[in-house]
Amino acid sequence: MKRVFFSYSHADEDLRDQLEVQLSMLKRQGLIEAWHDRRIGAGNEIDGSIDVNMESSSIILLLVSPDFLASDYCYDREMTRAMERHKDGSAKVIPVILRPCDWHNAPFGKLMAVPKDGKPITMWPDPDSAFLEVARAVREVVGEASSPSLEYKAKASGHDELPVDPIEKPRSSNLRIKKEFSERDKDKFKVQTFEYMAKFFENSLDELERRNDGIECDFRQVDANRFTASIYQHGNAVARCTVFLGGDRFTGQGISFVHGETTESNSYNESISVAADEIEMYLTSFGMSAIFGGDEQKLSKQGAAELYWSLLIQPLQG
Secondary structure, three states: OEEEEEEOOHHHHHHHHHHHHHOHHHHHOOOEEEEOHHHOOOOOOHHHHHHHHHHOOOEEEEEEOHHHHHOHHHHHHHHHHHHHHHHHOOOEEEEEEOOOOOOOOOOOOOOOOEOHHHOOHHHOOOHHHHHHHHHHHHHHHHHHHOOHHHHHHHHHOOOOOOOOOOOOOOOOOOOOOOOOOOHHHHHHHHHHHHHHHHHHHHHHHHHHHHHOOOEEEEEEEEEOOEEEEEEEEOOEEEEEEEEEEOOOOOOOOOEEEEEOOOOOOOOOOEEEEEEEOOOOEEEEEOOOOOOOOOOOOOEOHHHHHHHHHHHHHHHHOO
């Protein structure tokens, strides 16, 4: 059984929990055991426990985010030692990109990161698919970690005699508990989603223009609550839209989409709003489009942005 060490920022604890759940089959098969600092027993010395368990792990997951890069402990202590072990062959380091950040210039920037192409997990429409890619990568490395060469290098490194935390006891990784989200939480999530959408549209328009001859695009951030997007083909406008905060006919909240350019907020073609269950906040579509067959789905920020982008680009796709 191989030990998997999680190096992460506590700001990303929820994402770490979701990843550990996705690794459950590997644990059930007896292929891995997962370790992170929340497993440190009461009364144990924190730094010592972390050091011991990192040295006894053959797979080290760097859960990369802006908070991870900003953490002196994660970056200077855990990541530095992890890369030393990766270099001497006594462990395999896997960068897991959780959230968008400038990770390519880090010491692990040349390693193959997961998910595919280093696309941050939070930017996937379906985060479970992203976590599954990570689990598959770990499964692949588990096979490599069973090779005699890696076992030999682990012993040669001089760290094989370090004891595993004796206080550690078997326990479930399913420790997520019910949460309550305030109106403030939901409002912040809504604004963050709108800002993400604006950047998503701006980048998508730039790429659309770059890839296609005869296509010109225009993105305008009207103010903090509204932006417009236009697509021209051979100089003729073929698609325009306005995305703005508010507009929901029932609550006046949400983020609305309307075809064409407008400064009004009293009508829309599609609207999304923030909802929450006992675990997380997510976005739901009002359902005026048939993109998802009329079924209510839990959308991520990227999923919501993709929905609105699909409405804009539809005239060019037939």
